[in-house]
Amino acid sequence: MDNQQTLKNLKEVDLEACDISLAIIKEYKKLRVSQYNASYVPVNEPVEIKLRRIMASHINNANTVEEYSVDCPEPEEDEVRAIPYEDTDFIKIMEKLIPLNPEEDIVTDVDELVRAKSYVIVLRQDGDIKAIGFRILPENWKMKKAKGFIPLMYKDNRFEDLDSNPVFSIANTIDFVFYGDKLFILSKKSFEAGLNFREGMINKANEFYDEANEEKIFLNIDVLKQKVGNNQRYLRKLSTIQNLGYYKNKNFLIRMKELSEEKKWDVQFDNGLIVITEENLDHILSILQNKRLHSEFTEEDFDVDSVKPL
Numbered sequence: 131m132d133n134q135q136t137l138k139n140l141k142e143v144d145l146e147a148c149d150i151s152l153a154i155i156k157e158y159k160k161l162r163v164s165q166y167n168a169s170y171v172p173v174n175e176p177v178e179i180k181l182r183r184i185m186a187s188h189i190n191n192a193n194t195v196e197e198y199s200v201d202c203p204e205p206e207e208d209e210v211r212a213i214p215y216e217d218t219d220f221i222k223i224m225e226k227l228i229p230l231n232p233e234e235d236i237v238t239d240v241d242e243l244v245r246a247k248s249y250v251i252v253l254r255q256d257g258d259i260k261a262i263g264f265r266i267l268p269e270n271w272k273m274k275k276a277k278g279f280i281p282l283m284y285k286d287n288r289f290e291d292l293d294s295n296p297v298f299s300i301a302n303t304i305d306f307v308f309y310g311d312k313l314f315i316l317s318k319k320s321f322e323a324g325l326n327f328r329e330g331m332i333n334k335a336n337e338f339y340d341e342a343n344e345e346k347i348f349l350n351i352d353v354l355k356q357k358v359g360n361n362q363r364y365l366r367k368l369s370t371i372q373n374l375g376y377y378k379n380k381n382f383l384i385r386m387k388e389l390s391e392e393k394k395w396d397v398q399f400d401n402g403l404i405v406i407t408e409e410n411l412d413h414i415l416s417i418l419q420n421k422r423l424h425s426e427f428t429e430e431d432f433d434v435d436s437v438k439p440l
Contacts, residue, residue: 133195133212133312140261140309145186148253148260150178151232152300154246155223157326164219164326168226168250169237181251181300185263188304188316195314200331200369201419203435204318211315215308219325220264224308227252228259240296244272248324251304263304266324273297331365338372347377349403357411367415377418386417393431395422 131139153170173181191208198211205211215221232252237243251263273281273292281292305320306313315321322328335358342348358364376382383402390397396410397417404414416422416433424431 131310133197136310136312137192137195137210137212137314140307140314141189141192143189143253143260143309145182145189145253148182148255149232150182150185151252151254152177152181153227153230153232153250153252154237154243155248155250156242156245157247164222164329166219166223166226168223168230168235169242170230170232170235171237171243171249172233177300181263182253184302184304185251185253185261185307188263189261189307192307192314192316198313198315198318199373200327200366201435202318205316210307211318211321212312213315214311215313216311218313218327220308220313223250224259227262243296243298246271249300260309262308264306264308264321264324265301265304266320268299268301271298273299328360328362328365331362331369332360334372335365335368338368341372342377345378346402347383347404349400349405351406353406353408354411357408364415367419371415371418374418374420376420390417 151170152173153168156167156169158165158167192210193208195210195212196202196205198213202211215224227250232254246267248264248266250265252259253261273296281297282289283292283295283297284290285295303316305317305324306315308314313321339351339355342351348354358368371377383404386397386404387399387402389395390399395417396413398405398410406414413422421433421435422431423434
């Protein structure tokens with residue numbers, strides 16, 4: 131099913147008919163790879179109402195959907211980005227959530243809450259998970275005490291010491307919604323942080339380095355590796371380059387050499403290999419992304435954010 135139809139189906143879900151619950155997600159590393167655990171947190175009816183309202187608000191406001199890519203911009207106010215959930219770490223989170231019982235598999239102490247990385251709002255219908263809202267934990271998840279003050283909570287007509295009643299806060303926003311086999315992303319930045327996309331981009335960069343060596347693209351690929359490192363901006367560019375695969379096309383590289391000489395771009399070749407310098411690296415990456423385009427109106431060349439064809 132395409133993204134727009136899946137979003138349409140999500141908007142038609144009767145949220146009032148769904149049971150709602152809250153779970154925290156904890157992350158740990160195993161052989162440098164992120165793994166996840168989940169536990170439910172019991173909530174009372176007023177909290178359930180607020181959680182359902184948060185989900186309904188964001189689902190109702192989503193009207194258009196575009197495919198997610200590592201170099202796409204943040205979604206606009208009524209827009210979401212879509213990606214198959216199996217292409218992300220969310221598949222690991224789902225594997226942990228599905229067998230859990232919201233009434234039995236619950237947190238056992240406050241330390242579990244403090245160590246959580248994110249939380250999820252889970253909507254169930256007839257016992258099955260229907261949709262999930264994901265939120266990476268904000269900095270003020272655990273309310274901090276102001277220095278020089280004793281935090282108090284007014285409850286049952288009296289003040290109570292907050293040291294014995296820890297206070298947590300839930301945001302009015304979510305980062306993405308899971309439905310069907312899709313994630314509908316509302317915050318690209320938080321989505322990537324919550325599901326460790328930097329790790330995935332580093333792995334793709336390493337794959338690109340191996341392929342570029344095999345294809346004999348660059349004269350001095352070590353300059354590229356050193357400059358990119360774990361810089362997320364450059365990692366995005368390499369992910370796009372690898373996905374597009376223009377560097378595997380010998381005719382594309384020949385044309386790149388011809389145009390570089392003709393238009394005096396700061397790109398040099400040595401025996402057919404691209405010579406990388408710190409000064410021309412951004413030029414090279416833009417060209418390999420096919421983002422250097424020519425205006426028929428002004429006869430100028432531009433590096434552009436989008437290369438979506440007309």
